Amino acid sequence: MRAGYTLSGRYRIIRALGEGGMANVYLAHDLILDRDVSVKLLRLDLRDDPNTMRRFQREALAATELVHDNIVQVYDVGEENGMQYLVMEYVKGTDLKAYIKAHFPIPYREVIQIMEQILSAVRLAHEHNIIHRDLKPQNILIDQNRVAKITDFGIAVTLSEHSLTQTNTVLGSVHYLSPEQARGGMATKQSDIYSLGIILYEMLTGTVPFEGETAVSIALKHFQSDVPAVRDTDPRIPQALENVVFKATAKRPQNRYASVADMAADLRTSLSPKRAGEERFTPEADDDGETKVLPLSSLGHLSDATAHAQTTPEPAAAAKASEQSTEETAPKARLSYKQRHPRRRKFMLMGLIILMLLIGAGLGVALFQPRMTNVPNVVGQRQAKAQSTLVATHLKVGEIHKTASAKVKRHRVVRTEPRSGTELQRNSVIDLWISTGPKRYRLGDYQGDSYSSVAAKLEALGFTVHRESVHSTSVPAGRIIQQSVSAGHKVIPKDTAITLTVSTGTQTVTLSDLTDKTKSQAQDYAASHNLNLAFTYAYSSDVAKGKVMRQSPGEGAVVQEGDEITLTMSRGPESDSSETDQFSVKVKIPFDSSATSGSDTEDDDSSSSAASENLVQIYLRDQDHQLSSVYKQMTITNDTTVSLPFTVAHGKSGAYKIVRNGEVIGEDSHVTKN
Structure with missing residues (x-):
């Protein structure tokens, strides 16, 4: 969609805001209501896809039902020439993902204020039985007044739309996916609460809890691994606030908050001094009838009881034995006992054998059970010290990986795998990730690109972007003419300010x-x-x-x-024209495309910024001109031929000089009429 196009005779497109997998978003101006709006336009290559069309229409339906200060409002829905579009509120600001990167660490009070706005919006959606299913920081916009607004209800469904929530279909972003969704189960309100817990985790720690090389590996961690404690990253976080994360991200939905309102109420008091001594939240045991393994202590008590039962005679037998006191009657009594109880003696022997086997098995388990240890927290330590700590904890150091980190100093540990606190057998292998410092970004050549898109991209990366506006006859309005840091430079975004010179046309x-x-x-x-x-x-x-x-x-x-x-x-007054010669000379001025902006580059392989125009001055000497003053000044964008007029006395000659970008590229001191 080109700039200047008017959609449905009302919405004039200004510029592109972003592109997505389903639709492209543009900034437009509502000519009737005289306000800026966002226009989400379904991509042309997907307009014949029934599933995409259904998602697009579902977003319009879901969002129009929800009117809330913290939900991006949908103003209009329409179609033009087969193109489906939504007209929405324009939020001037950034998304929560970029906001976290730019402002981390965020004060706890501000984290709670932002989360309360998000929870308020989700609460309204749940009251209308609408589940978002794709809650993530990228779908939460933060305007200039730090007001949060949820957008993108493209995969939201109502609880009655079972046909749109297939059991074996996983939708949403994997970093914020609930365990039941990761298993392919149906999303519920508790699934949104889980995603909100992950968002809260990221706002407190600056990162997501689970990382992996593939989406599948991340999804597996969501229903196999516990969410790491936020206090491991920042011990100053109150236990009550950490408990909100734990309860929202419990593996079993029934252990999470019953509603978003309950989560908001708990979060609201998490910084209260009255909750300073709160214990760490632990979800209820999963008593679902699975087979349990008895501990060794229980086995020992069972063995003692069995041995006691087998070695203690019955009272009747003891009384009878006491009555038999003579040597003559004793053999007879014993013989009659064997004759009368042959099976009991056999069972006692078998019981004794079983008892010995049980005792032997218990001793074997106790003797040969592997000795365990916990992975220590070595994040932030130098590599040598971290290795010593692991060895002292009876663990082995595995592979050493290098990774960029803006939070951890160079040569220090960023993370371990398995993570700290994990219980392992002794001599298990632990891999270390060592920081190489902040990631450097290689700047591109932005000349001729749209300022709005380039500035948004650079600011999201952490750059400080300044704008200088100048008029230009050769560069369209809104396009970049020059950049203060040359293309090819490798810089640290958060430490770099770049000035973009932008054409106003x-x-x-x-x-x-x-x-x-x-x-x-x-x-x-x-x-x-x-x-x-x-x-x-x-x-x-x-x-x-x-x-x-x-x-x-x-x-x-x-x-x-x-x-x-x-x-x-x-x-002046006309004189005898026969005394002068009048003629013209054509001169070709070549365009110099190799001229650069003049900034030095950091790397040999970095590209130069080519000039978009040349400044040319022409000097003449004849009856009417002197070489000391400019006859003509012009800017050229390609090879240009000019005609130079001369008026000289008969038999005399003229002269000219061509200067391009301050350098003389052509001159003739003896120009005569042919």
Whole structure:
């Protein structure tokens, strides 16, 4: 969609704001209500895709049902020439992802204020039985007054739309995906609460809890691994505030907050001194009938009880034995016992064997059970010290990885894998990630690019961007003419300020009356209004020699900056024309495309910034001109041929000199009529 196009006769496109997988977003102006709006236009290559069309229409339906200060408002829905579009509120600011990068660490009170706005918006959606399903910082906009607004309901559904929430379909961004969605289950309100917990985690720590090389590996961590403690990153975070993260991101939905309102209420008091001694939140045990393993202590008690039962005689047998006191009756009694209880003796023997086996198994488990240890927290330590700490904890150091980090100093540990606090067998291998310092970014050549898109991209990376506006006759308005840091430089974004010189386009000039002005006066006027001058000469009895007789265009004409004005200069009263020669010489001025902006580059392989125009001055010497003054000044953007007029005394010669960008590129000191 080009700039200047008017959609449905009402929304004039100004510039592109961003591109997505489903639609492109443009800044436009509502000509009827005289306000800026955002226009989301379905991509042309997807307009025949029924699934995409359904998502696009669902976003319009979901958003129009929700009117809230913290939800981007949808103003209009329409179609033009087969193009589906949404007209939405224009939020001037940035998204929460970029805001976290630019302002981290964010004060806890500000984190809570932003989260309360987000929770308020989600609460309204849930009250309408609308589940967002794709809550993430990229879908939350922060305006200049730090007001949060949720957008992109493209995959939101109502609880009754089962056909749109397939069991085996995973939607949403994997870093913020709930465990039940990662398994392919149906999204619920608790799924949105889980995503909100991950967003809160990122606002407190500056990073997401789970990283991986693939989306699948990250999804697995969401339902296999516990969310790391935020207090490991920042011990100053109150336990009550960390508990909000833990409860919102519990693996089982029933262990999370029952509603967004409950989460908001808990978050609101998390900084209260009354909750200073709060214990760490632990979800309820998962008592779902799974097979349990008895501890060794229970096995020992069972063995003692069994042995006691098997070695203690019954009271009747003991009484009977006490009555038999003579040697004659004892053998008979024993014989009769064997004869009467042969199976009991056999069972006792088998029980004793089983008991011995159980005791042996218990001793084997106790003796050969692997010895365990916990991974220590070595983040921020130098590599050598971290390795010593791991060895002292009976762990082995595995691979050493290098990674850029804006938070951790060079040569210090950024993270470990497995992470700190993980219980492992002794002599397990731990991989280390060592910081190489902040990531350097190689600047591109932005000349000719749109300022708005380049500035937004650089600011999202952490650059400080300044704008300088100048008029230009060769560069369209809104395009970059020059950059203060040359293309190819590798810089640290957060430590770098870059100034972009931006064209405001050409301005119109209403010509003044230049008649009766001297040549130098006319040249001063042209220079102050960015106009080019061309001179012709004629005899005049009415106008003094060296003054302007007439001009073209005339007084009051409206011209653009850079246009050429022709002035006819007086030679004074006419003399014998046979004494002078009048002729013209054509000279070709080549355009120099290799001229650069003049900034040094850091790397040999960095590209230069080529000039978009050349400044040319032409000097003449004849009856009417001197080489010491400029005959004509102009800017060229390609090879240009000019015609130079000469008036010289008969038999005499003229001269000219061409200067391009301050360098003489052509001259002739003996120009005569052929």
